[in-house]
Structure formats: C-alpha cells, structure tokens
Amino acid sequence: MPLGQHERGLFEEQAAPLYEEIVTSGGISAADKRITRSGELHQVFELLVDVGLVTKGEDGTQWRAVDPAAVQAQVVAPLGQQGAELIAESAHWAQAFSTLSHVWRRSPSAVGGPLATIRGVSTIGNFLDSLVSDAEEELLTAQPQYRRGVKQLDAGVGTRDIAALKRGVKMRTLYQHAARRGADTRKYVAAVTAAGAEVRTLDEFFNRLIVVDRRVALIPGHEGLDTAMVINDRSMVGYLVDMFERHWERARPFTSSETSLMRDIAAEQRAMTIRMLLEGRADPAGAKRLGVSPRTYAGYVADLKNEFEVETRFQLGYEMGKRGISGRETEEPAGK
Template sequence: MRSFGPDDRDLLRSDAAKLYEEIVAEGGLQEGDPRMVTERRAFDLLLGLGLISPDHEGGAFHAVDPGAVQSRVVAPLGQEGARLLDESSQWAQTFASLAQVWRRSPDTGRGPFTLVHNEAIDPFIAGMVADCEVEMLTAQPQTGRNRKALAAAAVRDTALLERGMKIRTLYQHSARRHAVTRKYVAAVTELGAEVRTLDEFFNRMIIVDRRIAVIPGREDVRSAMVIREPSIVAYLADIFERTWERARPFTMSQKSSTMSGIAGEQRAMTIRMLIEGHSDPVSAKRLGVSARTYAGYVADLKEEYEADTRFQLGYTMGTLGVSGNEHQESGQEPQDE
C-alpha cells in the first residue's frame, strides 16, 4: 500500500476534503466530471486513500466511510512509530554502554585530566553519577545553586539513592536558611543521604566511587576539570573527610543549641574575614551569604564591641585578643543534632 506523508495530510484537510464533501452531497462523481481534471491532485489522493471508490457499472465514483479507511492508513503509521521508538531505545542503550566504557577507561587518550566546557558539563556529570556503584561525595557552596539546579539535582540524586547508593553532601551554614535547599535536603535525607554544613570549606566538588572527581575549571569561563588520577582523587576525598568531621549534621529539626553553635561559627568567620582584610564581596562569598547579610554581621559586631567604625572595631578586638579562632583553639567538637 502506498505510504502517505504530511503533504498528503495537508491536501486532505484542504482541497481533497472540499471535493470529498461535494461528492458526498451530490451522491457521487460522474465519469468525465471536469473536477477530475481541475482538481486532479485532490481526486487522486481520495482515490489512493480509498475514500472514493469507482462504480464500474455506472461509471461513477462514490464516497466511502472514512472510518473504514482510517485503520488502513493510521494503523501502519502507529506500528512504524512503535518500531522507531523501540529502535531508538535500543540505540540509546547501546551508546550508553559504550559511553560507560569510555568514561571508565583510563587509556582513551584523555589522560588523567579532562577539561569540560559549557553545555557539556551537565550531561557529563549526569553520566558520571549514573555510573556510581558505591558512594557520591559532593561539596556545594551556597552561591550559584539556584532553584533549577537543585530541582535537577533532586531528580538525579533520588534515582541514585533508590538504587542503593550512598550520598554525602557538604553545604555552608547559610544553606539552612535557603528554602529550596531545605526542601532538597528533606527529600534526599528521607532516602538515606547525609548532609552536613560548616562555616567555610573548599570549592564545589563531586567525587564518585573515589575514582573520579570534578572540580571547577578556570574562573573566567564556565568549565569543569575532570580528574581521574588516583592519587589526586584520594587526596580530594581525604580533604572531604576531614571537613566532614568538622561539619554539623543538617536535619529538619534545627535544634536551638545547634543553631546557636552555627551562629557562633559564622560570627567567628566574620571576625577572621575582617582581621584578614578581605573585601565585603569576598567575605560574603566565603560565608555563602549576600553582601547585605554580611554587612549585617559586621554591624552586629560593631554594636557588640561598641565601635562606630571598622577601624575602631578592629582596634578593640585586637586589644581584647579576639582572633575569630577561639572555637578551633578550644578544641570543641561540633555537636550532633
């Protein structure tokens, strides 16, 4: 049977449909009717589809019920569509298997380091996470992770947890006040993930199965450095573990004692930023808060030490021996919630 395409469908909706209506209204189309010539394409389409049938005895063409014709045209298209969907799925699975081999092999000419740029970053990370077999470690600074990024991460990480994998994630303390982040944390911790926060830590990082790590690339372009060198991956994992031990568990209960301890750590961090002479934008970024919030922290310190200017604040803290390192020097460990 002849196959029909989009052009035929458009013709059927316009000129051929009009001719079909006329044939139905007139009870047929007589042999030799001028419209068989003037509307030849429409006539041939109706005849080819089987919507009109010749009456060999009377030499006329009569309309045929479209319901009886539809299955002959639509059913093969549906079958072909199902076949193409299955074929595309098979191709996707085949390429996924090859991609997994490519990502895992250390000897594909990529070396221990690969720089991934722009639109290629997210698909690469998605594939890397999909290959996870044991555990994923992530460090996520609060800045730069918007609602869309968190929604994508929630879908990706939920699938990972449902496969029985482990996830441990580090945030800055400021993430506890971010509604979207709290929603994400609630979803993944319910499935077994562990999330902790601390005042400051290293930059964004993902480590999968302690065999491959992704860290930010150059700051002037959107890029990510993929690291497969075992010694460096192990080193990054060790940094993560040491930082993890200092961090506080991020649960939804938010006990007052924990929040008090977090406030103290952020206060100490603000003091260190002031003493070290960092600008407000840099200090705010390292704390994971907005410049306005950071300015509020500084204002609170001025009020606490009865200082009118930052110079007076620095002088007073110096006189009192305040360094911002009192918590670390005391040897206190963060308390679990």
Template sequence: MADYSADQRALFEAEAIPLYEEIVAAGGLKTDDERIAGHEPPLKAAFDLLVDMSLLHFDEGVDQWVAEDPTAAQARVVSPLSVEGARLIEESSQWTRGFAALGVAWRSSAASEERGPFTYIRSKKAISPYILSLVSECHEELLTAQPQANRDTGRGLTVTVAQAERELLARGVRSLTLYQHSARRNPATREYAAAVTELGGEIRTLDEFFNRIIVVDRRVAIIPGPDDLSVAMAIHEPTVVAYLVDVFMRSWERGRPFGARDDKAVRQIAAEQRAMTMRMLIEGHSDPVSAKRLGVSPRTYAGYIADLKDEFDAETRFQLGYTIGQQGITADG
C-alpha cells in the same frame, strides 16, 4: 496522531479528568452550564480539551454533551508515544555504540596518551550530560561538595547530580553532600535535604568556604574550571583523586548534620557563622568576596556586619575592626 504538550497533560490531569468524571456521573453536561459557558468560564479550557480528544460529543437528542469511552482516545494519544519512546531508545542505543567506537579510537591514540588522566569538558551543554552519565555508573559512593545552596537556580555542578540521586540511594549507594551553613536558610535546599535524608543520604554543613567537587566511587573526581562555570575537569589519576577525597572527608568530619535542630546545634552554627564573619572582616576582604565565602547574599552579609556593630557598639567598620583588635580577637577566632 494527536500531539499534546506537557501543559495540556497537566490541564488534563488537574481539570479535565475531574470534569469528565462529573459528566459521566451526571449523565451529561448542558451547553449553558456556567463552568463552560458565559464570560470567562472556569473550566472552558478543560472542556475544549475533552472535546478535542473526542472524550465528549454533543448529543442533539438530549441537547447536551455526553461522555465517550476513553479507550479509543487513549489509543490515539498513548500508543504513538510508546512507539516514539521505543524508537528513541533504539536511537540512543545506536548513538551509544557509535560513541563507544570513538572511545576506542581515542584511547588508542597518541592524543589520549598526551593528555593523560585528565578530561576537560568545555561547554555548559556538555557538562550536565557528562556528569549524569558518570553518576549513573556509581555503585558504591558519591561525594558532593556544593559551597552555595541555590539548588533551585539550575547552576553548578551538583544541581545535575540531584536528578540521579534518588535512583542511586535506592540501589544502596552511599551519598555524602556538604554545604555551607547558609544552606539551612534556603527553602529549596531544605526540601531537597529532607527528601534525600529520608532515602538514606547524608548531608552536613560547614562554616568554611570550599570548592565544588564531585567524586564517584573514589575513582573519578570532577572539579570546575578556574572562574569559569562553562569548563569542568574530570580527574582519573588515583593519587590525585585520593588526595581530593581526603580533603573532602576532613571537611565532612568538621561539618554538622543538616537535620540537627536542637538548641545546642543552632547556637553552635550561629557562633561559627559569627566567627567566620569576623574573620572576613579582620582579613580585610571586600563585601562581595566575604559574602561569597560565607555563601550568602551581599545584603545578608551586610546584616551580619550590622549585628557585629551593635554587639561591639561600633558606628563604622573601622571602629568595629579596631574594637575587635583591642579585644585580642584574631582571624582564627
């Protein structure tokens, strides 16, 4: 069995297939073709892959490389993958049955009763699979609050949810996602928001800081551990879940649709971010804390402060705070 990597498949799709098609159309490929011969030929890797897959062979009679029927190569490459895929599915089913038995034992144990309706997931490796499994069972509504916008960093609880969100929306699940206003400046988040919105998902942003949370069908809520991204808690207690849903929905109602791009919406968002920056300044938070609460980098936050200094004609932070105080501006706006 030929074992090809994902990188080789990408090379096959991007370069080897077009090269093969050109060879078929031309009736062959000369050995001195500049695409495969000479110093650093551009298609040498693609050519070597076609040869390795027996899609090309050298015909001495015509002194050139000629194409072979791809059917045999397909059988050698694809058929073993299909067999392996079926084996993995069966293996997955076996593991599922095994863990189902463990679940029965756990739920009937004293330890389960002692812990009650709270489940701790205590490692980063366990959190993502747990969330994916839970979200895959979502039938009606998925609520997600993501205070920071870096979807492309691979961090945070909701990064995992994005992998399953397309399937959820396709089957009619309502999806509400809440970000901070700073998410609008993140290219990866904008791309994600456009795709999700097109599929029927709803995304809003808010000026305030809030904590991460995922709520599935208003029956299970997942929250991160305190100052520890390697720990998460799943909450099954209906009263607590209902309270968390209420907190989420209150924030959701104050949020602004991600796709709002009219001048009025842009001005309102800018004003809310300015007010939040002033609030952080008045309350005396450090720059790192303030930047985190606004969902921006310390450098961006420093830029916000610089803009306020210009606006209030202040040279120092102390002078800025004093001037704001003299004008009667409070932390609430």
C-alpha cells in the same frame, strides 16, 4: 502513496475541501478533468483514493465518498504501530549507547588522559547525569552556595540522586551553613536524607567537587562557570577525597534542628565574619566565603557593630583587637 507529514498537510489543505465537495454533490464524475492525470486536482484526488475516502461506483463512471469513520482505523492504526516500534527501537539504541558510554567514561584515555576539560553548561550537566547514573558505590559532593542558584536544585537532580541511592549508592553532600536558609535546599536535603544520604554544612568556603566511586572527580574549570575539569588520575582523585574527608569531619549534620546546633552554627558564621574583617576582605569576598549575599553579609557586620557598641568598621577592628578577638576562639565568645 506513503503517508507522512507532507501528505497530511496536503490532505488538510486541499484533499479535505475536495472530499467535502464530493460528499455535497453526491459524487464526482470519473471524467472530471480536474482529477484526470493532467488535472490540477489529480494528486489530491489520488490521495483520497489511497486513503480510501472515495471509491468508484459499480458502473465505473462515478466516484463516491466513503464514511471517514470506516477508514480512519485503517490509516491511523498502522501509523501508531510504526510509532510504537520506533519508540521501542530508540530505547534499544539508547541502551546500546549507554553501555558504550559506560566503557568510555571508565577509560582515562577516552577523555584525553587523566585530565580533560568539558565546556558548556548543558554538556557538563549531561556528563554529570551519565556519571551519576553509572555510580556503583559512592557519591561525594561539595556544593558551595556562592553563585549556585536554587533553580539548580530542580526535580531532575533530586530524582537522579534518589535513583542512585535506591541502587545502593552511598551519598554524602557538603554545603555551607548558609544553605540551611534556602527553602529549596532544605526540601532537597529532606528528600535525599530520607532515601539514605548524609548531608552536612560547614562555615568555610570551598570549591565545587563531585567524586564518583573514588575513581573520577569533577571540579570547576579555570575558564569560568561553563567549564569543568574531569580528573581520572587515581592519585589526584585520592587527594581530593582526603580534602573532602577533612572538611566532612568538621562539618555539622544538616538533618538536626536542635537549638544548640543552630546556636553553634551562628557562632561559627560570626567567627568567620570576624576573620574576614580582620583580614581586610572586601564585602563581596567576605560574602563569598560565607556563601551569603552581600546584603546578608553587611547585616552580619552591622550585628557586630551593635555587639561591640561601635559605629564604624575601623572602631570595630580596634575594639576587637583590644579585646583579643581573632575569630578563631574555640570557646564561647566573651560578652561585651
């Protein structure tokens, strides 16, 4: 009888009590009607025989129990060997599919031409993991803070990115300035920069972008957070890379902790808040542009009111207009 989950359940629920009875009574008669072919315990008894927990006495009229310790290895060891063989075989199959997946992802026609939409958070995550694992030269990522929870920066993401860096893949990541306040983000940045990545932050808002080896790009889909667009067209990917490079040149290194740098970043966030106010942006839109929560954005506005000694936003706009403040000044902000 092959041993599997069904047999184990039968063993635990019915065979074990019968074995206990045989041990207690010193054996069971071969003529016991319960264990004969038509008996209610025939299948259970046959399982004990197959496993080797009972053996027939020399006279053939009595079945006696066998020490389980002497039988266990004969049953468990083969199962363990089968498990090891199945694990090894599954690894070989995974490698075979990985090779085919590598070919599939490199073929524009395989994903529906130069543009393709993928749906589902888990599907997107799995596709991205596979894409990064196939990276050979370069990873470019732009990660806006808006609606990006710190839970997304889990250990799996860090492990995946560090593995790519150890393979010799160059990695550059762009965040908004607001990312500097996140403890999990700082921890992630410390880990990847130690492995050779470059990380910078920028005051401007940008959409999420991931480019692998300058041959395929992943951007958000228009249908929402659970869709993404895969771009294989070299011209379009090149255009996105050019946009990334322009932002990168303006961004500031994340690794530095110099006071002067933090002062410059604060000035850039202040300037952006001023532009949002003068453009008449609602608080949620302004918060999104800066990559901060609405409460933090409201705090920035309150700081400006205190700075210009006004009480309302109307007065603030008037005062900034009177002083010629536009939020696009390149020099240090004028005093009050």
